Each structure stands twice: as C-alpha cells, then as structure tokens.
Amino acid sequence: MAVSTAVERPQAIPRNQLQRRKKRGVLREMRKQWSAYVFLLPVLLMFGVFTFFSVGYAFYLSFHEWNILESHKPFVGIENYTRLASDSRFHQAVMNTAYYTLGSVPLTMGIGLLVALLLNNQIRARGLFRALFYLPVLTPLVIASIIWKWVYNGDYGLLNYYLMELRLINEPLLWLSDKNLAMPAVIITSVWKGVGYTMVVYLAGLQSIPEDYYDAAKIDGATGWRRLKDITIPLLAPTTLFLLVTSVLGSFQVFTQIFIMTNGGPLGRTRTVVWYIYTTAFKDFNMGYAAAMAFALFGLMLVFTVFQLRFMRRDVSY
Amino acid sequence: MTASRIGRRQFARRGVGLGLSAAALAASGRSVLAHNHQAASPGASPSAIGEELDLANLSPDIPEPTESVTVSFASWVGSNDGTLPTLRDQFQELHPNITIEFQDVPAEEATDRLTTRIAGGNPPDVQFLDQSAVIDFASRNALLDLGPYIEKSAAIDLDDYVQAFLDASVYEETVYGLPIDGETTGLFYRTDMFEAAGITAPPTTWEELQSAAEALTNPDENIYGFILFAPEAAYYWYPFLWQNDGELLSEDGMEILFNSDAGKEAAGFYVGLADYSPADYLNSNSYDGRIAFSQGQVGMYVAGAWFAGVMQSEFPDIDGLWDAAPLPERKRCATTVAGDTLVIPAASQNHDAAWKWIEFLSAPQNLALWTRGTEENPTTLLPTRTSLLEDPAFFEGNEIMQGFAEQMECGVTNTAQNENFGSVEQLLNDALGRAIYGEVDAATALDEAAMEGQPLLEG
Numbered sequence: 001m002a003v004s005t006a007v008e009r010p011q012a013i014p015r016n017q018l019q020r021r022k023k024r025g026v027l028r029e030m031r032k033q034w035s036a037y038v039f040l041l042p043v044l045l046m047f048g049v050f051t052f053f054s055v056g057y058a059f060y061l062s063f064h065e066w067n068i069l070e071s072h073k074p075f076v077g078i079e080n081y082t083r084l085a086s087d088s089r090f091h092q093a094v095m096n097t098a099y100y101t102l103g104s105v106p107l108t109m110g111i112g113l114l115v116a117l118l119l120n121n122q123i124r125a126r127g128l129f130r131a132l133f134y135l136p137v138l139t140p141l142v143i144a145s146i147i148w149k150w151v152y153n154g155d156y157g158l159l160n161y162y163l164m165e166l167r168l169i170n171e172p173l174l175w176l177s178d179k180n181l182a183m184p185a186v187i188i189t190s191v192w193k194g195v196g197y198t199m200v201v202y203l204a205g206l207q208s209i210p211e212d213y214y215d216a217a218k219i220d221g222a223t224g225w226r227r228l229k230d231i232t233i234p235l236l237a238p239t240t241l242f243l244l245v246t247s248v249l250g251s252f253q254v255f256t257q258i259f260i261m262t263n264g265g266p267l268g269r270t271r272t273v274v275w276y277i278y279t280t281a282f283k284d285f286n287m288g289y290a291a292a293m294a295f296a297l298f299g300l301m302l303v304f305t306v307f308q309l310r311f312m313r314r315d316v317s318y
Numbered sequence: 319m320t321a322s323r324i325g326r327r328q329f330a331r332r333g334v335g336l337g338l339s340a341a342a343l344a345a346s347g348r349s350v351l352a353h354n355h356q357a358a359s360p361g362a363s364p365s366a367i368g369e370e371l372d373l374a375n376l377s378p379d380i381p382e383p384t385e386s387v388t389v390s391f392a393s394w395v396g397s398n399d400g401t402l403p404t405l406r407d408q409f410q411e412l413h414p415n416i417t418i419e420f421q422d423v424p425a426e427e428a429t430d431r432l433t434t435r436i437a438g439g440n441p442p443d444v445q446f447l448d449q450s451a452v453i454d455f456a457s458r459n460a461l462l463d464l465g466p467y468i469e470k471s472a473a474i475d476l477d478d479y480v481q482a483f484l485d486a487s488v489y490e491e492t493v494y495g496l497p498i499d500g501e502t503t504g505l506f507y508r509t510d511m512f513e514a515a516g517i518t519a520p521p522t523t524w525e526e527l528q529s530a531a532e533a534l535t536n537p538d539e540n541i542y543g544f545i546l547f548a549p550e551a552a553y554y555w556y557p558f559l560w561q562n563d564g565e566l567l568s569e570d571g572m573e574i575l576f577n578s579d580a581g582k583e584a585a586g587f588y589v590g591l592a593d594y595s596p597a598d599y600l601n602s603n604s605y606d607g608r609i610a611f612s613q614g615q616v617g618m619y620v621a622g623a624w625f626a627g628v629m630q631s632e633f634p635d636i637d638g639l640w641d642a643a644p645l646p647e648r649k650r651c652a653t654t655v656a657g658d659t660l661v662i663p664a665a666s667q668n669h670d671a672a673w674k675w676i677e678f679l680s681a682p683q684n685l686a687l688w689t690r691g692t693e694e695n696p697t698t699l700l701p702t703r704t705s706l707l708e709d710p711a712f713f714e715g716n717e718i719m720q721g722f723a724e725q726m727e728c729g730v731t732n733t734a735q736n737e738n739f740g741s742v743e744q745l746l747n748d749a750l751g752r753a754i755y756g757e758v759d760a761a762t763a764l765d766e767a768a769m770e771g772q773p774l775l776e777g
Contacts, residue, residue: 068437069458149606154598155540155615177601179755265549266601267755268748282430284741285458 062291069285080292090293092268093276094300096183100272101251103187104194109243111191112198117232119199120206130203134196141193145260148189152176152261179266186257186270193257198243205239206232241312245305252301273297364690365712367705368473368682374412376473376677380670383415387671392435393446394428396420400692409678416671429454432663436460441663443672449486449497449657450733456487456494457737462662464493467673473681482655482729483702489735496680497702499689500657501623502725503557503645510639511541511617520643524558524587527618527646531594534617543594545607545616548751552743553654553732554604554620555750557645558584560652560730567742567775571735574772576746577764585760589753600754612636620645622656623722627698642718644725651728657702682706690716700726742771 030037062080064073084090119130136144151158152175160172175185209232217227255274258264264271264279273293281290396402406418421442423431429451435441436455447455455461468474476484479497487495507520515534521527531543547554559566564580567573575581592600596615599607604621605628611619612633619625626642645653660676662669678684686706691697696716700723706712713720733739749767753760 067458068433069455069460155596155610155613172598174598174600177598182601262601263549263603265751267548267752267757279744282433283744284738285433285454 058291058294061288062295064288066287067285068281068287073288076288080289081296083289084292084296089268089271090273090276090296093271093273096268096270097252097254097272099183100187100190100254101248103184104190104251104254105244105247107187107191108194108247109198109240112195112243113202113236115195115199116202116206117228120203130199133199136193137196137200139193141256142260144193145189145257148185148192148257149176149261152185176262177266179269182262182266182270186254186261189257189261190251190254194247198247201239201243202236205236209235237312241308244312245308248304248308249301252297252304363683363686364714365683365686365706365709367686367709368684371473371681371683373408373678373681373684376681377467377471377674379470380467380673382413382674383668383671386415386417387668388417388419389444389668389671389675390419390421390442391444391446391675392421392423392428392432392442394423394425395446396422400695401688405679405684405687409675412678413671413674416674418675436663436665439665441666443662443666443668444676445661445663446498447495447659447661449483449495449500449659449731452487452495452659452661453489453733453735454737454740455661455663456489456492460664461494462664462666462669464496464662464673467677468493471677473677478682478703478705480655480702480704480707480726480729482726482731483657483659486657486731486733487659487661495659495661496676497657497659498679498685499697499699500655500702501698501700502653502655502722502729503554503620503622504642504653504722504725505645506611506619506621506625506629506640506642508611508614508617508636508640511614515617520641521618521646522644523646524561524648528587528591531591531618535594540596540615542596542610542616544591544618545599545610546588546592546595546754547603547607548600548754549603549747551750551754552747555585555588556654556730556732557620557652558588558648561645561648561650563649566732567734567736567739569735571739572775574742574768574775577761577768582761582764585750585753585764589750589760589763592754592756608632611640614639622654623698623700623719625698626718627696642721644721644728651725652730653725653728655726655729655731657699686712698722736775738774738777741774742767745771745774 061073063075063077065076065080066073115133119126119133123129152160154160154172154174154177157172157175159175160169163169164172173181175181213231213235214227217231222230253274254272255278258270258272258275259278262270264275274297277290277293277297280286280293393402402420406420410417425448428446429448432441432445432447432455441460452461468476474496476493480500483497483500484493487493487497505520511534512518512520512530515530517530517533521530527544534543535541556566559576559581562580562584564578564584565575567575596610599610604625607616607619608625608628610616612629614636623642629636629640644651660679662672662676666672679688682701682703682705685701685703689697689699689701689706690712691699698719700719701707701712707723707726713723732743736742745767746764749758749763750760752758753763758766
C-alpha cells in the first residue's frame, strides 16, 4: 500500500489533501481485500479482548486499589508506583530476575549455537540428534520442573550421583536447598529446556548462508576458525539479534520453574518479578500494586529491547 | 494463604490417581441404590447419629425450588471419589428439581480459580474450600452469610461443631461456611529407628523431643532425627507457639502477639531442631519430604493425618515400621487443625438450592460417610462434628484415626480475624525461614516480622 501511494505522489498537492487521499487509498485497498480482514477478524478479536483490553485494564488498575473480590476500586493516584521505589522485596525480585537473565540467556544461546554448528555438519544420524536436542522444548515446563526437582535432590538425585562418580565433587550439593545454588539450578534447567529452540533457529540461520562464501574463503586459504569468526558469526547476526531480544523478554517473565522448583526460596533468593506479581495479586489480593509492578516490568523490557535493537542492528551485507 | 498445608492438598489431589477403584465402587453403589429405592443412605453410614432426620426436608422453611435448577459444585473431590457421587444421586432423588453439577478443579488451583471466577461475576454455587482461605474471602464480602439458613435447619447445630473448625469459618461473628472435614497434626515416627537408637516411647515433652532427635541423628550416615521445611515454617511452628502459651494475634486480629517471650522461646526451640534435620530438605515441602521418612533418613515427622494415608498407600513396604503419636506438650497441649469447608459465594444465583446441598452433606450421617471414605478407599479425614468424634462406631476398623481424633480437644486453628493475616503469615514464614537458615536468630526474626506485619494488620 505504501509503495503504490508513494509512486503516485504528486508534488503539487497540499499536505492535508495528500493525507486525505492517502487515507482514502488505504480504505479503498481495504475494501478490495475485505476477505483478508474477515479471516483476520477472529485473531484480532482475540487479541483485542485478551491482550489489548487486558493491558489497558491493568494500566487502569495500576492507579487504583482493588482486592479483586469486591467491586469497589478507590483511585490512589501514583501511590502504587511510588511504593515500588521503596519496596525492598521488589528490588530483590528485579535483581534475581537480572541474575536469571544474565545466566540463562548467554548459556542458552551459546550452547544452542554450538549444537547448531555441530549438527549442521553431515554427520551420521543427524536428524536423530536434532530431534533429541529439541525434545526438551516439547516437554511441558511443569513436568520438566518436577523431574528436575528430583534430579537435584541432594541425597539420591541423578546430578549429584554423576558428579560424584566423575569425582567432580566429594559431598552431595544441596542445589535447591542451598541459597547460593538454587538460582544456578533453575538456570541449568532453563538452559536444558531452551537449547533446542535456539539450536533450531540457528540451524535455520546457518542454512541461509550461501555456500559460495565458504568456498571463496577456502580458496583464499581461510582456516575453519577464520571462516566461523568472519563469515558464520557475522552472517548470523540477525538471527542472534532475534534470539537475544526474544530470550531476554522471555527470561524477564520467568515463573513456572521457580513456582514449582523453589517457590521463591531459599531465603527469597529465587523470587523473580513475575513470581512476586503473582503472590501480590493472588495471595495478598492487591491487584493494583501487582498491575503497577507489571507495568514496571514492561518498562524494563521496553528499555532493554530498544537498547538491544539500537546497538545491535547493523545491516550485514556482503 | 501461602504457607498452608501443601502436603494435604497434594495428597487430596492424589485421590485422582487412586480414583480407579473408587469410581468402580461408585458405580456399584449406584446400582445398589437403583435396586433399592427405599434405602435411606447410599452405603451404610459408619455412625447412627442423625438417623432421625428427614433427609428430604432438613429445613422446611426454606422453599424447595419449583422449577429445575442446577447447582454447580466446584471441588477437587467430586467426580473421582466414591462417596460424593453416591451422595449426589441420593440428594437428587430427594430433591427432584435440583441437579448437582460437579466442577473439578485441582486442589492447588482452587482458591485462585475461585478468586477469578468471583471477579468475573461467574462463581460456582457451592465451593469446597480449604478452611484457611475462608476468612480471606469472607472478609472481602465474597461469601454468603449462612446464619439465616442455619437458624432454620434441623441438621445444622453449631454447638455440635468442633470450635477450632468453626473459628475458621467465622468472621466478625458471622458464619460463612460449614466445615465438612478436618484433621489434626501429629508426630509420626519410625519405630525401627527408635529401637535402633534405644528410645522406648515417642517423646511427650519438648525436652524428650530434642533428646530423641539428637539420639537419632547421625550425619555421617545421612540419618536425621527431625525434618524442617522453611517454606512451611510458620504453619508447623504454630503448635509450639501455642503449647508455650503464646498467641499469634490478639483476639480482635489487630495486634501481633507472636513475638512475645513465649513466642521467642518457642521459635528458638523450633529453629534449633534444624540441627537434627537434613539440610537437603530445608527448602522442600511436607509432601516431598515424605520420601526421606519412607527411606529411613528421618526418624520423626510432624504432619497432618494425611501423612498416614500417604504412607499406607505409597509405601506399604514400611507398614509396621512407623507409628503416630500426639505432638509433645509443654505448658498445654496444642495441635494445628486443618480442614475443608463448604461455602456459598455471595454472587452466586441459587442460594436456597445451594444451601440444601451443603446442608445435606453436613447432616451427621452424610458427613460421617464422606469423612470415613469407603472400604476400598478409606480417607484420613476426621469429622468436624463432636457427636461423631465421640461415637466409637465411627472409628471401628480405622483405629489409627482415633488417636488423631483424641487430639481434637487440643486443636487450634491458624486463622485470624483480619483480612491481611495472609500477608502477615507470609512475613512470619519468611522470618522463620531465615532463622532456620541461620541468617538471623529466632527472636530477632520474630521481631522483624512483627514490625513489618503490624502496619499491615492495621490496613
């Protein structure tokens, strides 16, 4: 649509008239393609009710006090937002979420890339390996979390068993009961769960790199490492950016693993922002404050996303 | 409330897994009923109490619906349990215009689901609710005042209910729920480990508890005397608080009292038991910890009566190697009671019919049936009515429950007359958890929780 109006754009027409004409053009185009909109309607309705309306309502709630069970919702101005500044539990939750993000995102992406590079080679049973690495992605997170809870058991957990067999540790580690190991344990589970996805996306990225570049580099005498560093990784930049943005957004919202494996403990070391939002809303019956936290989280995510797009989006063209 | 009995609810949910035989039984129960219409009860009630009641007409002054109505019943015990479907069939026969629709909801989601359904203006007509959540909802005007109905009922006599259960359903002197089942907390212990350590009887005092825990503990062999769970620290600390003559809050629910000298002494003792507890389970919960008991890793385990059911059904191998005893005592006896309650959301549509259903379930003979369970699938629940608790017939063939029933006179409930008690309980739980992890001493932890919690109580 934009293309066609740009082509027609006559220089002499005043600006407001141009805009009107443009609008009419869009409407005409919409009328012409009405069937597409009919097909889009269900999705748009769903989006409208469950996303757009909900977000708007949450924004409204963040300026009110509401216990969800009664209808009365007194207006409290920005009180819910000012409370965020002094709530040490919220600050702890933000720090824990940052810890989780810094731990899980680089590992998931790094290991995913490594596995993708290996499985991009012509090795035997490549399909089988790809399927195996992807399997955790298909496992429901709740079930994976329950299983990992037992893997981490200090007394008879599998992880301790193998670590002891390999003589990497002498004493069983208490993973989920140790205040310093609980978050790493949650991160390991998340990495295990997420590597399959980053692998698949990186594989798609790898397959879109033309072979010619590698052939040319080989003729020029570039080693495998040089080819990886100077061709593969730069050409994967758009894939990396996509994964980085989505993974960071996802990790900011971590909840299920925490809820099942540690329930925020020990000593609140695994209380993340979404966990805190949930307990504030459904255990303390404080919907307004929970909504304000949700918007604070949204603000953080927005800042990080803009930052990443600004600093990482470089057009890679060879 | 977050610190509530994860274990009990988890086990209640396990009933789904055990449900096969129960479903088969329900089917046979129905066919018996079909053959024998004049049968007064679906199965033989374990108690004769209530026989004189006219089950079809327990509250004549409340009009029977003239057109057919459907009463939705949200619970995690409905269609998978042997007793309730049978009781429903009987109820529907007595009330031809009322249909009971079971709506299943997992136990751990029940309160969240009820919350959102009330917010959405679409609550169930009757909710089977954990008793610790009743005041959360009642104090926010979400539940129907049952007083006017109870007055007209031949089946409900409030004086017959155990006070501790009733307390959990009363907010500002108004009754919002009918307690349907309950349990007390007891001390489970491994008889084999006691024998090996030369202990002849379960401890009856704090001092004996501590010395038994010490005698059993041998970290080199990974054997411990006791087991603590920081995420449920407050809930399992309460009996010690009460035994030491301490109180949680003032009676009006406006003042924190748990950081009294008695409270601090109780917390010091309780937190000290961490020395005899496996560190591996400190951030676990009382349901996951069952493994440690079943494997002989811990010798003593404080839990509700549900634990007996878990041991019997999941670990039959150690039958005869464990027993249950009343909690040790100090200045007085005290045990935490937990249970489930039937409530009617205020915004639901069929109050009269809903009342008839919960009244029917609460009639002594039906309450006895529900709490006793079936022969194939016995429960570990106790009746909430004194007349049944004092009826020896109820416990015939279920003697392990008799001990828990006798504890009922020591029962205290961990609910309070304050809508923000849940948040305060969470603070207390965090504080005790920090003390268990050795970050802070018990007395300081209680003071900190009290300082932060007091403004919450004042709203």
